[in-house]
Amino acid sequence: MTARVRVPLLAVLGVLLLAGPFLGMSGYLARTVMLVGILSLLTSGLNIVLGYAGELAVNQVFLYAVGAYVAAYLGSAHGVTDVLAVLAVVIVAAVVIGLVTGIPGLRLGGWSLAMVAFFMVLILPSVVQVLEKYTGGPLGLSTPVPTIFGQELGERGIYVLIVAAVVVWFVIARNLIKSAHGNAFLVLRQSPILAESLGISVFRLKLVVYVIAAVPCAIGGALFAWLDGFIAPDTFTFAMALSVLAASMFGGATSIYGALVGALLLQVGQQQLTAFSELELVIYGVFLLAAALVFRNGLTGLFRTLVAQARRRGWLPAAPSAATSAVRTAAPARSGGLEPIEGRTLSCRGIGKRFGGNQALDDVSIEAVPGRITALIGPNGSGKTTLLNLMCGFYTPTAGSIALGETVISGLKPFKVARAGVARTFQTPMVARGMTTRDFVAAGRYTERKVSMAASVLRLPSYRRGKRADEADALALLELVGIGQVAETEVSELPLGTRRLAEVARALAARPRLFLFDEVASGLDPADLENLERAIIAIRDAGGTVVLVEHNFPLVLKVSDTIHVLSRGELIASGTPDEIQRNTRVLEEYTGSATAVTDLELAATDSEGGH
Numbered sequence: 001m002t003a004r005v006r007v008p009l010l011a012v013l014g015v016l017l018l019a020g021p022f023l024g025m026s027g028y029l030a031r032t033v034m035l036v037g038i039l040s041l042l043t044s045g046l047n048i049v050l051g052y053a054g055e056l057a058v059n060q061v062f063l064y065a066v067g068a069y070v071a072a073y074l075g076s077a078h079g080v081t082d083v084l085a086v087l088a089v090v091i092v093a094a095v096v097i098g099l100v101t102g103i104p105g106l107r108l109g110g111w112s113l114a115m116v117a118f119f120m121v122l123i124l125p126s127v128v129q130v131l132e133k134y135t136g137g138p139l140g141l142s143t144p145v146p147t148i149f150g151q152e153l154g155e156r157g158i159y160v161l162i163v164a165a166v167v168v169w170f171v172i173a174r175n176l177i178k179s180a181h182g183n184a185f186l187v188l189r190q191s192p193i194l195a196e197s198l199g200i201s202v203f204r205l206k207l208v209v210y211v212i213a214a215v216p217c218a219i220g221g222a223l224f225a226w227l228d229g230f231i232a233p234d235t236f237t238f239a240m241a242l243s244v245l246a247a248s249m250f251g252g253a254t255s256i257y258g259a260l261v262g263a264l265l266l267q268v269g270q271q272q273l274t275a276f277s278e279l280e281l282v283i284y285g286v287f288l289l290a291a292a293l294v295f296r297n298g299l300t301g302l303f304r305t306l307v308a309q310a311r312r313r314g315w316l317p318a319a320p321s322a323a324t325s326a327v328r329t330a331a332p333a334r335s336g337g338l339e340p341i342e343g344r345t346l347s348c349r350g351i352g353k354r355f356g357g358n359q360a361l362d363d364v365s366i367e368a369v370p371g372r373i374t375a376l377i378g379p380n381g382s383g384k385t386t387l388l389n390l391m392c393g394f395y396t397p398t399a400g401s402i403a404l405g406e407t408v409i410s411g412l413k414p415f416k417v418a419r420a421g422v423a424r425t426f427q428t429p430m431v432a433r434g435m436t437t438r439d440f441v442a443a444g445r446y447t448e449r450k451v452s453m454a455a456s457v458l459r460l461p462s463y464r465r466g467k468r469a470d471e472a473d474a475l476a477l478l479e480l481v482g483i484g485q486v487a488e489t490e491v492s493e494l495p496l497g498t499r500r501l502a503e504v505a506r507a508l509a510a511r512p513r514l515f516l517f518d519e520v521a522s523g524l525d526p527a528d529l530e531n532l533e534r535a536i537i538a539i540r541d542a543g544g545t546v547v548l549v550e551h552n553f554p555l556v557l558k559v560s561d562t563i564h565v566l567s568r569g570e571l572i573a574s575g576t577p578d579e580i581q582r583n584t585r586v587l588e589e590y591t592g593s594a595t596a597v598t599d600l601e602l603a604a605t606d607s608e609g610g611h
């Protein structure tokens with residue numbers, strides 16, 4: 001469904017839903033709609049933190065309780081019932097709790113964070129007890145009727161408030177996720193290593209996602225307190241935490257509206273199964289297992305797969321590509337060249353790297369200069385990738401230092417090295433699932449052209465300008481590496497060779513000063529190889545500093561200005577391709593590897609014949 005149809009359709013549905021009670025909707029149905037809405041807020045919170053930050057932080061019920069108690073306490077103890085004032089306090093409370101639990105929790109990450117989150121839900125009754133003076137303890141707390149500008153909200157008013165809050169939240173979530181920030185979240189979920197190499201501080205972004213995800217949960221709590229007019233600790237149970245998890249898995253954690261689908265299923269299911277309430281945990285367990293086994297991306301994922309299959313078989317028309325052609329015309333025509341790049345000299349001085357008892361690199365000193373291609377070759381296990389990982393901050397040298405221009409980059413975190421102007425590709429290409437090739441390439445510019453989250457949510461002109469420029473840039477770069485035709489294809493579905501070229505375009509998008517290509521030619525067919533060669537030469541000609549770690553000797557001999565040869569962690573030769581081809585030490589070292597020597601000799605013959 002195109003946005004032109006979807007947006008008005010959703011708007012009409014939203015208005016009909018809002019007007020429900022005025023059009024004769026029954027009280028039971030209205031309550032179901034409100035409960036689905038509230039549960040969808042919690043599910044959306046979990047979806048954001050699990051589906052995008054990749055952290056199983058199931059603390060939504062804790063935040064829900066915080067929202068509910070804040071609303072109830074402000075109303076009953078201080079007479080503050082104004083919806084906007086209370087929601088403002090609730091949001092601040094969610095942010096504070098998000099920060100206080102997220103900063104230590106996210107440092108631990110993984111299962112430790114999941115345990116912390118479960119623990120938060122388990123200790124809730126004790127917290128309520130300890131704070132009895134404010135929470136009413138096990139007896140609970142009644143919540144005065146909420147007001148807006150001094151007017152009390154009746155039943156219909158509360159209904160409109162809840163539905164409006166849910167609609168507003170989903171618009172916010174949608175706008176955020178469908179922006180460069182959402183793409184950065186997807187990169188983060190796919191691989192923290194990839195995120196860091198794009199200049200993203202993984203810890204900071206995870207914290208931001210975690211805090212954002214806390215907000216709808218706490219708002220849901222306040223709405224629930226107003227809906228029922230009374231809250232008690234037995235509302236905020238472990239079973240509820242599981243129901244949120246089940247709703248997320250059913251709807252699909254990376255689908256924006258999957259939270260609504262999951263919440264609807266769970267809420268309606270719960271209402272139908274009240275006779276079996278003692279079996280609640282068992283039922284959720286079965287739900288979770290079924291969701292995990294049958295459809296890993298939830299019902300919305302299943303729906304998307306079915307639509308994609310129907311399109312492939314021609315039962316449905318192909319996906320609209322109007323957006324592509326619009327962007328295509330917006331892309332500046334470039335004659336295969338690049339804008340000038342301000343390359344920087346990379347200096348590695350006396351580099352040593354030890355892994356336990358294994359000296360992977362010993363006293364290696366090399367330099368790569370702007371406007372030149374510097375290749376790093378050597379047999380398997382000679383230390384090439386280790387050196388590359390040192391250059392981009394994934395390892396810290398045990399001896400020596402690395403500088404980019406005047407800046408010492410060894411010892412910096414990878415995202416800081418990336419921000420200093422270092423971009424890399426990976427031996428096994430790393431791409432994020434759930435985004436187009438064009439968006440993946442544009443993600444390379446995430447830290448360069450930052451449009452704030454607020455501007456993205458509000459779709460301000462700065463957001464639109466940034467998006468247009470990023471898309472045009474990404475398309476031009478895809479054209480440059482010869483794969484413009486896959487701009488709208490899901491990047492994770494590209495074949496290996498095309499994925500490698502997409503990575504090169506992504507590296508270029510960051511406008512770095514130093515390019516590190518790790519075995520970028522492996523797996524490429526001749527046509528792709530030609531495109532790659534052209535791109536590397538374009539980078540060099542534009543003034544970039546290029547380091548090429550490669551086993552493809554014909555390519556190395558053809559494009560390199562300088563070649564450094566590593567063997568068992570030591571630098572055994574440096575020179576021009578001609579010098580290296582005739583270096584007896586290099587040929588001797590390669591004799592240890594039958595394929596390598598054949599490759600090098602063959603390559604030498606090839607390149608001589610070729611020139």
Ligand SMILES: Nc1ncnc2c1ncn2[C@@H]1O[C@H](COP(=O)(O)OP(=O)(O)OP(=O)(O)O)[C@@H](O)[C@H]1O
Pocket residue numbers: 355358360378379380381382383384385386387
């Ligand atoms: N994280 C690590 N922990 C322990 N040892 C490592 C680690 N990374 C690399 N090594 C070791 O360092 C040495 C150099 O490995 P490296 O991967 O850098 O070689 P390479 O030249 O890139 O090889 P290839 O061409 O096969 O990729 C090897 O002995 C390897 O086992």
